[in-house]
Amino acid sequence: MPTTHPETRAAEPGPDEPNALSTDTLGVQTSTTQQSPVAATVTTRPDAPTGSGTFVFDFADGNKDLKDLLGGKGANLAEMTNLGLPVPPGFTITTDACRWFLLHDEEPTELAVQMEEHLSRMESRLGRTLGDADDPLLLSVRSGAKFSMPGMMETVLNVGLNDASVEGLATHSGDPRFAWDSYRRLVQMFGKTVLGIDGARFEERLDAKKAAHGSTNDLSLDADDLRALVAEYKDVVRAETGRDFPQDPREQLSMAVLAVFRSWNTDRARLYRRQEKIPDDLGTAVNVMAMVFGNLGDNSGTGVAFTRDPASGRPGSYGDYLEKAQGEDVVAGIRNTLSLDDLARIDPASHTELQRIMHVLESHYKDLCDIEFTIERGRLWMLQTRVGKRTAAAAFRIAVQLVDEGVIDMDTAVTRVNGHQLAKLMFPQFDPKADRTLLATGMAASPGAAVGRAAFTSETAIEWAANGDDVILVRRETNPDDLGGMVASRGVLTSRGGKTSHAAVVARGMGRTCVVGVEALRVDPKHHEVTTTDGRRFAEGDVISIDGTNGEVYLGAVPVSPSPVAEVLRGETLDGRIDADEHELLDAVQRIMDHADARRRMGVRANADTPDDAAKARGFGASGVGLCRTEHMFLGSRRGIVERLILARTPDARNAALQELLPLQREDFVGILEAMDGLPVVIRLLDPPLHEFLPDFTTLSVKVAVAEALGKRDAEAEELLRQVQRLHEQNPMLGTRGVRLGLVVPDLFQLQVQAIAEASARLKKAGKDPRPEIMVPLIATVEELVVIRHESEKTLARVATETGVDLHIPIGTMIELPRAAMTAAQIAEEADFFSFGTNDMTQTVWGFSRDDVEAAFFPQYMEHGIFSVSPFESIDVAGVGRVVGIAAWEGKEVKPDLTVGVCGEHGGDPDSIHFFESIAIDYVSCSPFRVPVARLEAGRASILGSTQVASDTR
């Protein structure tokens, strides 16, 4: 538990990090600022910049910790400079200068002066002058914000060339082709990024020139071609902007810097920031560096490299090299690249130096680094470095390799991987070498690779699955009626809905592969076929394959490779089935999981409604069942009993339904308690929206009306309709659910309590150790719990007397309504434990129901940047998180030994788990398949603590 009341922490200054989600090494969203869970979220804004001060830093004056001021690129250039690595001289213009400019629409007066000073220093150091007609100094100008950001201007190379200096460069380099190629590049880049001319205007002229030579390779152009191309480019500039390409090198530099500043505020950059929750007022830095030339003759070139293989994680450097090229050519893929081994052959000295530098960098950053380098006439220059992105498998292997090499400790290794990566490794995947026929692509909603016969209704899916077929349930969209069909299927495919649709959410919850929103598909259940917008079709019963990792749908069966990681995590042995790489990976995963388990404070339980799920969860390392949803036990064949129970108008009718349910429920509980013997099983009393257990009001109305219209009145249906109408709710989500139903339908909850008690007694008599806990759903006010608790204690005492078995069963409550959270102190007095239902809490805190809003406005909200991630996927820290934090704190304040868990889906979401750690939640509960993910993230959260950032390496 935190040691100060969270409400007193409201005024604490936040860390300097923005209130933003950062992307860690593999694009994982991680909250970079741990909010005080109870106080309101306060966006920490930098102070407004002042118009004076230091706006320009020499590379030698910075370091890697100055990312706020120098941006990521500038800070790492400074770090390399100070490590003595060969970085071309240069300086960084700070984010403060940018922010001043954006606020006042003019540069701070001192900026020009300081830039001139630094430029002069570079000139005297290099013995070359910007714009010199004989031997000009040329510059690169690159943006470099704290977080890399698409939509911002990136780079202008060769600043300083003009009609005069290009001749000097040609003479001095002895390579006129190089000089004119450089000038051509400057005009093109400057025209596009600084002057805002459509890049195609230049591309088409370049292509025409190459075509005239019958080639597509730029090396086919000679100096004269390029000189002519420059003339054409300058015509383009004049035609498009009404003025000539600027010949003054200092004007070029100044315009480029301001263009970088301005690019901070393009619509695309703004939208990106809104989506990524990056504050608008950070600003970008600008890096100005002396040009080095990979396109200067035969012993020049440029490349990118990684200190280890970022794909497989194998040790040993890895990279691409392109001779006679500048940096952007590698990325643009204009020619096939060479490998680092080729470089060793071509230029062994540079290769050796590169290997040395990579070793220095990895030792220094203690992690995989990626770098950009250029070789100019045999001399190696470092242009950029950063901690490199990598695949999931590589992340695990590299982390453990670094431990074994003594570079980092196991704590650090655990922070170098994450749950998203682990989840990827756990899912089976399609054999990458196999042939396949792509049919359409939708949204990847729940990962995995599933193959089966397409079934268009849940009934069909259940029937075919019962016959032993693998089935893919294919629906326009799913609803609660499809639960049985989803359980029976290997995967779920819908033509509508997004990542938070019913299909997506439920499939993720049960670990089924799911692809949603495949809009190219038209599902026609009436004619038992699916057609695509491009005219193809498949029939019900045909085999299809769906890939929940990339959203692809294939016709026919694609071979699937099982995940050895999942098998090992479930405690299976794999023997000789794996190769050395896989062996190293499995070993790495196991070691990291062991360490995460050793370090984690939070428990990890599973949401499980059946003995099978409970056993599976136990295999995956769950230390109990955090949520057993009894309403799931009532769907399917027992639904009729529940319908009779709800519609019962006499105590006798109600009692008959209850007596029918009792033995079934008792068996349910015996099974699940046996599977979790010795571990806690939190059983939630019935929490169904009424309408899920009643015939659909509209369907029934139609049936009755049609029968009447045809003169065949159906008295039974009419009576049923009257009952359903009586119970019909405008907003079932806000209706008679949970404890309300328990208070309105006498004996219902007590039947369940009796079944739990009798199951326990039977198991105890058989020498087992059942540990059920009773959870009351949808409490809004303590008085509800008082009444149910009182009745339940009487029931437990009665069963204890009848069976002669001691029964001490804790009674606690869901906290899933804002009011319960706000009055948690009162509720804690009556509850043995809390479990936060963050799904429902999200619905009421935001005032929208998942069933309704996802399709209706989430897409527009994502587009407007109002959401970057659905609050149903990752907990909304500022709203829902604050409410949960208040309740957790105030509950424990009243009752320090109150167990506080989370059983909403957020319990299996990595970012959410870090938040739960920060508010001292005791355990999370998630679907069985997510248990290893939660174990890993709980370990990471413990290690990272509540204030440190998982990763800020982007």
Add this chain to the structure above:
Amino acid sequence: MPTTHPETRAAEPGPDEPNALSTDTLGVQTSTTQQSPVAATVTTRPDAPTGSGTFVFDFADGNKDLKDLLGGKGANLAEMTNLGLPVPPGFTITTDACRWFLLHDEEPTELAVQMEEHLSRMESRLGRTLGDADDPLLLSVRSGAKFSMPGMMETVLNVGLNDASVEGLATHSGDPRFAWDSYRRLVQMFGKTVLGIDGARFEERLDAKKAAHGSTNDLSLDADDLRALVAEYKDVVRAETGRDFPQDPREQLSMAVLAVFRSWNTDRARLYRRQEKIPDDLGTAVNVMAMVFGNLGDNSGTGVAFTRDPASGRPGSYGDYLEKAQGEDVVAGIRNTLSLDDLARIDPASHTELQRIMHVLESHYKDLCDIEFTIERGRLWMLQTRVGKRTAAAAFRIAVQLVDEGVIDMDTAVTRVNGHQLAKLMFPQFDPKADRTLLATGMAASPGAAVGRAAFTSETAIEWAANGDDVILVRRETNPDDLGGMVASRGVLTSRGGKTSHAAVVARGMGRTCVVGVEALRVDPKHHEVTTTDGRRFAEGDVISIDGTNGEVYLGAVPVSPSPVAEVLRGETLDGRIDADEHELLDAVQRIMDHADARRRMGVRANADTPDDAAKARGFGASGVGLCRTEHMFLGSRRGIVERLILARTPDARNAALQELLPLQREDFVGILEAMDGLPVVIRLLDPPLHEFLPDFTTLSVKVAVAEALGKRDAEAEELLRQVQRLHEQNPMLGTRGVRLGLVVPDLFQLQVQAIAEASARLKKAGKDPRPEIMVPLIATVEELVVIRHESEKTLARVATETGVDLHIPIGTMIELPRAAMTAAQIAEEADFFSFGTNDMTQTVWGFSRDDVEAAFFPQYMEHGIFSVSPFESIDVAGVGRVVGIAAWEGKEVKPDLTVGVCGEHGGDPDSIHFFESIAIDYVSCSPFRVPVARLEAGRASILGSTQVASDTR
């Protein structure tokens, strides 16, 4: 504004008052503990009692401020004793003793000792001994908790009589009939309340005795009759309890005291406390007093009196007197009572003394007192006093009388009345003298007296009202479709639903008289008639009358008297139409309202959607419109346009609908801004649940299916059904509403903004002073507001340019979702004002929709004591209030000049207004008719401050 951050106030110790609603002088619920609005509600519990200390207080040792320890009755007896008034000697056993007893199921050991000491002191002082066979001391034993509580044992008189002492009493008093009557009363009361024997066992024997004399008057029984009756009563005790009536006077006393203690925990008392939010651990005191006898001969009697007339408020004492009787006879109404004037004639000395004492009490308590007294053989004794209950009219008159008499100041006078009383005075009422035929009785849902023709559908109501008829809308229950019909009607009558049903809530909101839940009525719209369970009926079109103050329904027209108070408050003059009493009342109301206005901090605005309502509100003293619901402007005939707008699938179709709406909206705004010229008008952009503007999904489905079944397919209806199905929501309350609709339907909000701007511009050009403010509904996150604000500012700038009129229109937001409240600090940065929609906030904080839950489980919840009042009627301080308090505080913290109002219905609820004062809300907004109520309560709240209690006089 409070001067410390509310979150830091969480740990402040609460006052000693319980966390309870107390009933002030006329049964008005007032929160007796002002909670910190932000911190959780903490029930302040008394410390556990210890087993030693002072458990018995002589009347002379207490005072009126010791109600916690001595209960209300004991504290006031002590006060009178110390005023030198003739109170029979006695003592009070403290609540601590009771609490110890209830905790340990035995008396604290010192209690018996202390009682014996006090008893001895009484005996020596009075020269009589308990149980003495010659001249016995007799005692009364009465319960007396801090709050008077039905369900608790109340009184046992004549303790100390037994078979021996009754003879002594007979001899000593010289009145054997009196002695045996006293003994008879003891056995009867003791048997019933201490021994738990059914009172009927005694009543039937008493009645038989009287019948034997051919009389129903107890004075017809002589001493012998009564002696025989005592013997019969003792047989009853033996038969019912298996033991004899206890003869030991000390055993009688001890048993009576413990019976009072035990009565604290009867089911009825517990339920009452749960309903009234009185803590269970307060305990009751017990008052033991020497008996004085109103039944001791001719110059004895007993009575109750008020220091002024509690019905009319006229000065001069008022009371009932009964000769030869004990206290309970007056209440039981066994004989007709006499007046105080009769007493002056019968016993002038006692009457003079009584008048003197009443003067002393009123001067001392500075308020109307009621008293119980007994005259024993010409000597006057005071048995009880308290500040007396009174009618609404009396409350106003007495408060101002006391000011004019110099007893209290105007501040105090304002606190002596309340909004509930004012509201009662404002409604027209049926002439009390007129004849009437009662048809049935339901729940009084919205006060007033309405007469009109019964219309069974909204269409009929609208049609008849258009023809100039007064109409009562009679429905089984109402739904949003009935809004037009309700507007057209004088009153609304439903056979189903409770005080929070749609009918009740909407009728209260629009000030229509409403009676709901008249279960004896069967509404049969098909046959155009209503039948009652007792077989009577009336047809559609027949005239009925409904009384919204007592829930009665009459056949035919009952004459109605208008409320002069309402007329005066609306600024009308009444001339000679009123009598002197009414004149004094109107003067009192006016003076109190003037003072409340002068003292109040909060503004009072009105919720008004039409120019008429706005004008009415202005008449009632509203200082602006706090909520103009534009969706109300779209119901009725314009609904089709909105339907077309929502269903539009092309920009052209949408635009056509918008262009149709624009001039209509502009006229709407011109009208309302003109009516409120110079005052703010907060216009909420469209906030309709989608389904309210679309054809009903089920009805349409039935229509289409029936047409198809009959082979008459309706292509148009089928297409409409597809559209409606596409937009159909499972939970419309949690669906695409408010700002979500504004973000999903492009241009909709901007059309409204344009209409507001154009209306303003036109009025400004005409020399008016329009002050519109734009309010964005259903904001959950600041990003939504950012987008709408940005668009709206562009629209306003455009209209300003087009019209050449300066337009500075504030843009603010509803805070009606928990998430908006939790992130209020962020939202405040983008909002010019907040307005709390506490209705919707209640729905999401509690997770129930008013439409669904009222009928479904509110009745059971009230029964279980989970609610004492619907959270839709009076704000739920612990939950919704806390959320509102957090947002109000944090919004102002960020932006100190942020205007923060409340426009939910709670804005017109007295208790809620006091809460809003405590959290420094700037204004409340309510329906026009509630404006005077809100003005008064805002004044009271200012005067009472945030920690003082309105009244604790019960």
